[in-house]
Amino acid sequence: MNSPPLLDVAGLETHFPVRRGLLRRQVGSVRAVDGVSFSIAKGRTLGLVGESGCGKTTVGRSVLRLVEPTAGTVRFAGTDVRATHGAALRALRRRMQIVFQDPYGSLNPRMTIRAILEEGLVIHRLGTADERLVRVRAALERTGLTASALERYPHEFSGGQRQRIAIARALVLEPDFLVLDEPVSALDVSIQAQVVNLLVELREQLDLTYLFISHDLSVVEYLADEVAVMYLGRIVERAPADALYRAALHPYTLSLFSAVPTIDPARRRRRIVLSGDVPSPARPPSGCRFHPRCPLAESVCREADPPAAGDAVHVVHCHVAARELDRAGDAGAAAARITDMLARSGSATLSGGVGT
């Protein structure tokens, strides 16, 4: 927290135009990311969680400018990423890499592993052919693969091995920062643990900073230092991981956590079942975007956008949580109150569905 952040994102907005008709006129826009701010200190991991369509993937891509943001600032190591062009942007991108979810779709099937790993070095004009090979081998070995993989093609590898190759491709440029977009979601449980361990090892050995995007709350709790929860293009709550998992304040965060099925009866929470589906980001609701599904919604929630409440480390955007924080004084007591209110709202059922 004391060192200046490596990545600092403020007021980030990424809107996609909706076009209709013969002339492809713009009739509206999908506000995929609509005012997102966060920062990550060097060597730390921010977990970005939320359900499909909440905009978490678009945040990751906007930070790297793989999609062009509409507004806001992205600062990486003090440099304004959005104001950087040409060679300077290329130099910046060498330090910021991404690993995608799908290990089948993200590797070119016609290229050997060697060519896949070398491509970035060639684009960035780094090293002679011999030096490049040394770096490619080193990156492969870091991810637990051997040089025997070099002349083979992606289809010869399993899902877990392909994800190691994708990680090696990101590492070969010796970046400081990785966007990990659902890196273990497509993998089987037994393989997922291997890749999670690898990511933790690499973070420690190479002093890497991660933006870890996932819908899997258990994996995020395991490896993130800080967690931000997104809903419909906005961050609704952000806190250090242990604080968030112990005392979440936002009704959405609480219902999300309560919905995760668990095998451990001691960790089972009273389930808050939300009604309805996530609204379309093309027509976000007025006021608090969660209000149509929120069991605690009041009239103010329909009218006013909730401002940030809480302290410097635990921030929540919720009118009810803000009031309870004021009343209770500390997050733990407020979280207990809000959990209790949700339980009494009639939307809660004891977990255990079919078998009880």
Add this chain to the structure above:
Amino acid sequence: MPLLDIRDLVTAFHTPDGRVPAVDGVSLAIERGRTLGLVGESGCGKSVTAMSILGLVAAPGVIESGKILLDCDGRTDDLVTLPERDLRRVRGGRIGMIFQEPMTSLNPVFTIGDQITEAVRLHRDVTPALARARALEMLRLVRMADPERRLDEYPHQLSGGMRQRVMIAMALACEPDLVIADEPTTALDVTIQAQILELLGDLRRRLGTAILLITHDLGVVAETCDDVAVMYAGRIVEQAPAAELFARPRHPYTIGLLAARPTGRRSGPLTTIPGMVPAPRDFPAGCRFHPRCSFARLPDCTTHTPALDEIAPGHLVRCPFADALGPPRPSTPGTAP
């Protein structure tokens, strides 16, 4: 007599590279009104088991041996030998189906009402008006918001959760004795998954339908199933009542799967199962888990297929060392950490 009794099922695919036994001697029984979870990782044969029950194994796959006995009104049919004409009456009639991806299981050019009505009229001799009334009743049963309007909508107009409700409505339209649900919530978000699992549980209590739930998610199994069978490489390696299995897993694979899940903040590396899931054409000899097993690796493990032994009432394990593995059996049950 259980509702469904699978005995020594072998389903193999005959590919140009040779015979691939995706399901290799599976025996399972489902009692009326119970929920059985069939869990395992990709390629373990859990979906092929489901397709075998429904007679939907596509060429080059073929059921080579075994019986699939369905008990109904005092009559027992073997689904393996049942003619296709009769099987069609079983599918969607006595056995309902829910698949993972409702978008690909629903026909995009017909309305929701048409599709549920068709399911009803295939199995019941009713007038179109009565079938439509039944479709509306089913949409109400699965708690679809605004059911009258939904009847005339197309699948693409619904969200993923609503489409899965339509699938459930279709599966239950003919009051089946058994519903086979293959990863019914895997494509859904966790808050929508909670809605669907709650709905399935509620329907089971009210209608007494037995459910075969196929999933890779142990948490879903723990919260929804009465019994669990764990599959690995085409075989069942462990089977027990759910509470027993999660409190006292005995097979090294089950123990490894449970330990590999992250729970809470990182206090050290996650326990991993070394190596990877073998493809059906590379199933090893002997115990199929032996190359990845971190417990007993005796010469026996590499040559002999262990039997599925009952080590406690209702708890079956395919490992001769099962008694020595896993947490000890406490004198009072239910005291797992």
